[in-house]
Amino acid sequence: MKKDSLIRRIVNRVKYILWSKTIFIRYVVEESVSLLKYNAYFRKDIDKEKIETELLIIAHSIEKGFSYRNPKETFAHDKIMTLIDKLKLYYSSFGDVDFLNQCCSIINFYIEVYRDNLNIKDIIDNYTSLVSMFDLKLENGGVAEINCEEICQQVKSIDYVSFIRSRHSYRYFRKEDVDILMIERALELAELTPTACNRQPQHVYILNGEKKDYLLDLQMGCKGFISEMHTVIYITINQKRYIKEWNQSYIDGGLYAMNLIYAFHSQGIGTIPLTTGAIDMSSRRKICKKLGIPMQEVPIMIIGIGYMENVARVNYSKRNSWKTYTQFLS
Secondary structure (H helix, E strand, O other), X not given: OHHHHHXXXXXXXXXXXXXXXXXXXXHHHHHHHHHHHHOOOOOXXXXXXXXXXXXXXXXXXXXXXXXXXXXXXXXXHHHHHHHHHHHHHHHHHHOOHHHHHHHHHHHHHHHHHHXXXXXXXXXXXXXXXXXXXXXXXXXXXXXXXXXHHHHHHHHHOOOHHHHHHOOOEOOOOOOOOOOHHHHHHHHHHHOOOOOHHHOOOXXXXXXXXXXXXXXXXXXXXXXXXXXXXXXXXXXXXXXXXXXXXXXXXXXXXXHHHHHHHHHHHOOOXXXXXXXXXXXXXXXXXXXXXXXXXXXOEEEEEEEEEEEOOOOOOOOOOXXXXXXXXXXXXX
């Protein structure tokens, strides 16, 4: 008996060591290599998207300064000069005018606000030199004043409590496909999702047929109802939109996914959020190859969508009270 017990302990120990090694390689080494390869902190001077990330962060830091209660007169002077110089290099290297318009709209707003201040003459001259290089099409940039009282009145007219409490996860749907216009409407609403420095790193793939089944097979958590989902949405986040910020992609991706789920719910479309936790690096490579997705995109969530049956069964899934996990600190 003692000998058998010792052998079992040795076998279990060996299994644990082998399992730990596998987990370490799959989830630590491979994810770290991916992070080092795609994060914008590394080799950011030669990669277009990584350069754009740095420019977006600088531009947003200028734009958000206008939303402070009392912005300092001609604040961010040096940042704007740096941004203009970097935009010139970007244009000479890549010539992406659409991206330039986004950043230039913020600089243009700054100049309009402080045009009469002699301290920004060098900014005006440098900016004029920049925009002479291409056909500028200004977008909204800077800040807009809103009436908060009107917003509060609008919000009070919405029965948000009923809206939140009426959302459920559905694992079977009617047979017909969701109208493409309703999908597009949900995507349009989800555009309003806040992201870090407004970097909007999300990519969305609408899948049907064989590609949908291939993705769900690798997801591994919905084998009992794959055939019920005629359309799924695969949400990924571009790692190149972050400088360090190792975990921010999952935060931005989660915000986007939840907003998209609510956007579908607002139109009476049923959803089921599916985790991508079982999609390791090996599965990611397979998915990227099958769907034509670059490896820099991190899987965030899969959302199954469909028209709800007139009567459906949903899990009760009791939620913990906020009192069990909330502290008020001062």
